[in-house]
Amino acid sequence: MAEQHKDTARMKPRILLIDDEPGIRASLKVVLESAYELLAASSGADGLALFRRDPFHLVLLDIIMPNEDGMAILQTMRAEAPGVPVIMLTATKTVKSAVDAMKLGAADYITKPFDVEELRLIVARTLATQALEREVQSLRAQVVSRYSFHNLIGKSPPMQDIYAKIEQLADTRTTVLITGESGTGKELVARALHYNSSRKDRPFIAINCAALPDTLIESELFGHEKGSFTDARMRRVGHFELAHGGTLFLDEITEISPAIQAKLLRVLQEREFTRVGGSQSVKVDVRIIAATNKNLADLLQRGEFREDMYYRINVVSINLPPLRDRREDIPLLAKHFLAKRLQEEQRPSQELSKETVEILTKYHWPGNIRELQNVIEQASVWCRETTITPDNLPSSVRTDTHTLPLRAGALSGQLTLERAVMEFERQLILDALKQTDFVQVHAAALLGISRRMLKYRMDSLGICREDIRLSPDSPNVPG
Ligand SMILES: Nc1ncnc2c1ncn2[C@@H]1O[C@H](COP(=O)(O)OP(=O)(O)OP(=O)(O)O)[C@@H](O)[C@H]1O
Numbered sequence: 398m399a400e401q402h403k404d405t406a407r408m409k410p411r412i413l414l415i416d417d418e419p420g421i422r423a424s425l426k427v428v429l430e431s432a433y434e435l436l437a438a439s440s441g442a443d444g445l446a447l448f449r450r451d452p453f454h455l456v457l458l459d460i461i462m463p464n465e466d467g468m469a470i471l472q473t474m475r476a477e478a479p480g481v482p483v484i485m486l487t488a489t490k491t492v493k494s495a496v497d498a499m500k501l502g503a504a505d506y507i508t509k510p511f512d513v514e515e516l517r518l519i520v521a522r523t524l525a526t527q528a529l530e531r532e533v534q535s536l537r538a539q540v541v542s543r544y545s546f547h548n549l550i551g552k553s554p555p556m557q558d559i560y561a562k563i564e565q566l567a568d569t570r571t572t573v574l575i576t577g578e579s580g581t582g583k584e585l586v587a588r589a590l591h592y593n594s595s596r597k598d599r600p601f602i603a604i605n606c607a608a609l610p611d612t613l614i615e616s617e618l619f620g621h622e623k624g625s626f627t628d629a630r631m632r633r634v635g636h637f638e639l640a641h642g643g644t645l646f647l648d649e650i651t652e653i654s655p656a657i658q659a660k661l662l663r664v665l666q667e668r669e670f671t672r673v674g675g676s677q678s679v680k681v682d683v684r685i686i687a688a689t690n691k692n693l694a695d696l697l698q699r700g701e702f703r704e705d706m707y708y709r710i711n712v713v714s715i716n717l718p719p720l721r722d723r724r725e726d727i728p729l730l731a732k733h734f735l736a737k738r739l740q741e742e743q744r745p746s747q748e749l750s751k752e753t754v755e756i757l758t759k760y761h762w763p764g765n766i767r768e769l770q771n772v773i774e775q776a777s778v779w780c781r782e783t784t785i786t787p788d789n790l791p792s793s794v795r796t797d798t799h800t801l802p803l804r805a806g807a808l809s810g811q812l813t814l815e816r817a818v819m820e821f822e823r824q825l826i827l828d829a830l831k832q833t834d835f836v837q838v839h840a841a842a843l844l845g846i847s848r849r850m851l852k853y854r855m856d857s858l859g860i861c862r863e864d865i866r867l868s869p870d871s872p873n874v875p876g
């Protein structure tokens with residue numbers, strides 16, 4: 398029973414009262430004590446000390462105290478903890494200063510001698526407003542955070558799922574397989590898993606299995622004993638040991654040979670291994686995250702990946718969709734990368750024109766987010782103005798948007814195949830001409846045809862200089 402009483406007492410809102418008159422302190426205590434936890438200070442200095450020491454929900458502050466400036470105390474409190482509302486206590490004569498106090502951020506004021514009911518009402522109302530504001534703020538923070546999560550940017554539904562999965566999986570030791578096309582952010586997700594777990598202060602070790610030959614990968618992973626092979630003059634600690642207590646990220650896991658896969662399997666099952674050339678088992682506590690841009694199920698079927706390994710690795714998987722399947726993230730990402738570059742280079746501000754964003758949103762991004770990042774950086778370099786326009790984009794990105802409607806048109810029967818192909822050819826030739834400053838010999842070379850052939854195709858497609866001049870993204874047509 399006593400415990401319970403203590404608990405409810407702890408849940409009462411805490412109010413700090415600062416007033417030099419003992420009578421006021423006593424009577425406020427009587428009025429407020431049943432509903433609130435009240436701490437009283439008789440001077441501004443003591444009050445501030447309490448304010449800084451303990452968290453309060455609300456402050457009742459006397460405007461006029463001997464040798465002290467209630468206004469200054471109010472300002473200090475507002476600056477140090479703007480989330481805590483301050484109600485001023487004032488003698489009727491000084492209502493004007495009460496109004497001034499409101500201008501400085503006081504939540505309300507109560508005139509002395511106070512009416513008990515009015516006092517209770519003002520305190521309760523202020524606390525309720527405050528609670529509501531806090532709730533709105535926390536909701537807003539949640540919404541904002543969902544535009545990004547630990548260096549990952551994206552507000553699309555697939556990204557929301559990925560954030561939720563990372564949160565769920567981060568603090569477990571479950572092996573996670575991350576799949577997705579090149580440049581979709583697999584490594585970033587692996588890092589997010591690590592840095593949102595209790596392992597975050599231990600190492601995150603990434604190893605790219607494709608970058609190392611079989612012979613090296615074994616000693617990279619497991620280490621080797623001195624003299625275990627010709628070059629092994631020293632004992633070497635492998636990545637599994639280095640990652641002890643932390644996370645080991647095996648990137649491009651499919652590039653590991655079946656022989657090494659078998660060894661890896663043992664670590665995954667028993668969390669122990671032997672160094673190359675050694676006989677002693679080494680035990681480790683390592684969380685494994687693997688990634689691949691290949692279709693593991695296909696490799697499994699073709700016998701290129703061990704089945705037992707597949708099931709060990711693929712306990713839970715996170716699949717990163719290609720960028721073209723979450724186009725709503727493209728403007729957000731583009732702006733993010735531009736802002737990042739400008740900040741890194743300490744460049745004056747630049748922005749993306751509306752058409753530029755439109756083109757970026759339509760492009761099919763075979764290289765996914767990495768490609769988008771490169772395109773933004775290049776465009777920002779080429780752009781000499783404050784607005785990045787489509788001209789600053791590589792032509793491959795610009796022209797792709799033209800071919801998309803062509804594809805769609807042909808596949809929906811709105812364009813005949815012949816017409817679509819002709820239009821495509823026309824655009825290719827126009828682009829080649831633009832890229833070579835309209836020097837036909839160079840354009841022909843670019844397209845791998847003779848100059849005569851180019852001229853012939855231009856004629857039969859009806860491409861003339863007028864076309865080039867009228868083409869929307871070719872501002873530099875000479876003469
Ligand atoms: N959601 C994202 N938000 C912001 N930046 C991202 C996001 N996804 C990827 N990136 C950035 O894109 C680049 C590529 O990401 P990452 O290296 O993680 O891709 P990956 O899937 O591992 O690619 P690969 O298969 O080629 O190894 C990095 O610079 C990364 O910071």
Ligand SMILES: [Mg+2]
Pocket residue numbers: 583584648
């Ligand atoms: Mg990677």
